[in-house]
Each structure stands twice: as C-alpha cells, then as structure tokens.
Amino acid sequence: MVRTRELHRRTRREVPYPLIALVGYTNAGKSTLFNRLTHAHVMAENMLFATLDPTIRQVTLPSGLHVLLSDTVGFISNLPTELIAAFRATLEEVLGADILLHVRDIAHEDTTAQKADVEQVLTSLFGKGASLDHLIEVHNKTDLWENAHGLRYHPPGNAMAVSAVTGDGVAALLSHIDHLLSDRLLNEYPLSIPHHDGRAMAWLYAHGQVLTRRDGEELAHFTARLTPANHARFVQQFPEYT
C-alpha cells in the first residue's frame, strides 16, 4: 500500500494542483461527501487519476481553480496494533494535503468523542505542536440533526455545516475552500495583451482574477492574479505578452 500510494503521489506531484483530503471518523460521511463534491465536476482529465486511484478526483472550484480531492479511510477508536501500519500508509496522503476537511457526523451521539479520537490520530500523525490551521471542520448529516431537533443547525466557530445526502451547504463549503486557496495560491502578475487577441484575453479572464485593466492604444495592460502554474501556461501559450 505504501508503495502504491507513493506512486500515486509522484504522479500527482507532476500536476501541480492543490490537494484537499477528507478525514474523519468511520461512517461520518466522507465518501458520500466526496461523491457529492466530485459528481458534478467529473471531467475527462479525471480519468488519469480515476484509473490510478478511485479515491482521488479533480474538482474545479467556482473561481476556476483546479484542485484534487482525496477520500481516506475512516478513523476508529482503539485500532488493533497490527492494522496501524496499513492505516498509517493511507494516512500519509493526509500529510501532503493543502487543506484537511475533518468530516464529522454531528447527528451521532458520540460525535464529541469521535472528534477527540480523530484529533488524537492527526496529532500523532503530524507530530505534537504541529499547526493544523489548514483544517476545516465539516459538520455533516445536518439533515438528520435537524429532523431530530426540529431546528436549523448552526455550526459553532469556523465550522461549516453540510448534508452530503441532500447537498445542503455544499456550495458554501466549496466557495469557502475556494477563498482560502485563492488567498494562499494566487500571485499577482502584470500582463499586456493586444486588443485584437480575443483568445488570450478570454484565457486570462477564464483562468485568472483580473484586478486592474488599463486600455492603451494597442495593448490592454492588466494586473491579474493567477496560480503560478496558470501563469506558466499563459507564458507558454502567449510568450510575447508577458
């Protein structure tokens, strides 16, 4: 398993997309959420990853940012020692993630203990004192909670509330991730494109966030925010405009 995972990781490193890993207690709804988040976004490019590893999918966020989403095996309490090695292998995925989504079943009576168990595993994985500020708590199964309580579920603190089954809250979760990653990953670049090159302009607007535009006689001068990978693609396609 370690070897296979390492192969997948190496393949993925060649595609510089941010990695988002779903972690959580068993039965929390990780795979259901994984399917919901990837369902509408499955594209032909996914096939490479899908054949290598069905638990990795590409997702395009609302801003156009491409990310990889990784499902992982669920955590359980008191894992038998002989399983820990195999378990760790799948969790190594988690170490390389840019964002961790801690999926919780907030309708479960043991939800608090489950959270503590998951956090203990993460701490042992990352090492004591490691910062987990790239972790987002996702409170799942709000539909069950709301049916049981007859109230709308409001998550405490910075947590996001979703129902992977009904899709409630999923769009808000995606745009939250989008904002976090955009702030972290986008750099500002100056670019100048001739007015007649509609293709280059369209590419820029589709792949970047245009901050300023000043139209000169022949050229439109932009400052735009792009991921470094997309900037490299722009330079490759339109070398004369940078």
Ligand SMILES: Nc1nc2c(ncn2[C@@H]2O[C@H](COP(=O)(O)OP(=O)(O)OP(=O)(O)O)[C@@H](O)[C@H]2O)c(=O)[nH]1
């Ligand atoms: N009502 C409801 N059920 C859900 C929701 N999300 C998941 N489930 C159900 O919870 C059960 C477990 O879901 P999975 O997605 O398999 O959970 P998991 O976290 O991937 O579990 P492991 O792979 O064992 O770690 C399934 O029966 C799902 O249909 C939800 O938002 N609402």
Ligand SMILES: [Mg+2]
């Ligand atoms: Mg699962």
